[in-house]
Amino acid sequence: MTGPGAAASAAPVLEVFASIQGEGLFVGEPQVFLRLRGCPLRCRWCDTPGSWRLPEDPEARIAAAHGGARREPAWASPFLAATWIAACEPGAPRTVSVTGGEPLLWPAFLCGLRPMLGARRLHLETGGGHPRTLARVVDAVDHVSLDLKPDFDLDEPEEVPGAGTDEPAPRGAAQWRGARRASLAVVAGRDACGKIVVAGGRAASDFAPLLDEVEDVAPRLAVVLTPATPAGGVLAPEIELVLQVAELARDRDLDVRVVPQLHRLLRVP
Numbered sequence: 001m002t003g004p005g006a007a008a009s010a011a012p013v014l015e016v017f018a019s020i021q022g023e024g025l026f027v028g029e030p031q032v033f034l035r036l037r038g039c040p041l042r043c044r045w046c047d048t049p050g051s052w053r054l055p056e057d058p059e060a061r062i063a064a065a066h067g068g069a070r071r072e073p074a075w076a077s078p079f080l081a082a083t084w085i086a087a088c089e090p091g092a093p094r095t096v097s098v099t100g101g102e103p104l105l106w107p108a109f110l111c112g113l114r115p116m117l118g119a120r121r122l123h124l125e126t127g128g129g130h131p132r133t134l135a136r137v138v139d140a141v142d143h144v145s146l147d148l149k150p151d152f153d154l155d156e157p158e159e160v161p162g163a164g165t166d167e168p169a170p171r172g173a174a175q176w177r178g179a180r181r182a183s184l185a186v187v188a189g190r191d192a193c194g195k196i197v198v199a200g201g202r203a204a205s206d207f208a209p210l211l212d213e214v215e216d217v218a219p220r221l222a223v224v225l226t227p228a229t230p231a232g233g234v235l236a237p238e239i240e241l242v243l244q245v246a247e248l249a250r251d252r253d254l255d256v257r258v259v260p261q262l263h264r265l266l267r268v269p
């Protein structure tokens with residue numbers, strides 16, 4: 001099932017809007033964001049829990065290029081989503097970041113979107129829990145921003161009924177380790193980065209296994225450390241902790257940088 005009457009390549013859209021990329025390697029770049037609904041993961045620092053589930057008759061919020069927004073039924077074909085993207089661009093075509101939610105729940109949509117975007121770059125932001133599906137779509141995107149989730153900051157996943165992939169989300173430390181390594185193998189040598197959210201109340205050594213995995217599987221991958229924004233009981237980290245984790249990455253010869261969530265600082269969506 002992909003929504004009432006929806007084609008197999010349709011996906012439920014939560015919102016489409018133009019803004020400034022706030023995270024990862026392309027931080028600061030004006031982009032269009034296509035946020036899809038549905039996520040089985042339960043990151044404790046999640047700032048978009050409204051994207052997790054699919055309501056009965058979901059709606060998409062489509063921002064207008066120069067202010068204002070309208071609502072449409074959420075299930076969209078790649079073609080329809082491309083028209084929404086074009087409608088919210090204030091000027092020349094921008095790079096499109098598909099985010100979520102977990103966009104990998106909708107692989108047929110992602111593959112169908114590529115040819116609809118013309119010369120625009122297509123970036124994928126993923127939680128990294130679906131390596132088999134990532135391998136299916138990776139040739140359709142120009143950049144992958146791959147979260148390297150520390151499983152100690154995750155609650156039990158909840159599958160999304162009707163998702164367009166049959167790949168289940170990882171459960172527990174061992175499955176997460178396998179998913180991270182497999183996802184790293186998919187993006188190794190490609191235009192990609194690995195993103196690690198560093199929350200407070202942890203030791204730097206807690207993050208060492210993630211860095212070991214990058215060193216082992218994708219040693220040329222850029223690693224972006226994102227200090228967590230406090231929310232839902234998650235603490236912001238002391239800067240000393242972030243710097244210690246950066247140093248652990250440098251010890252492993254990794255290309256590491258620290259990037260705070262710029263969109264929070266700028267107070268843009």
Ligand code: SF4
Pocket residue numbers: 039040041042043045046047048049051100101102127
């Ligand atoms: S993967 Fe993204 S949308 Fe899903 S729970 Fe984590 S932060 Fe939230």
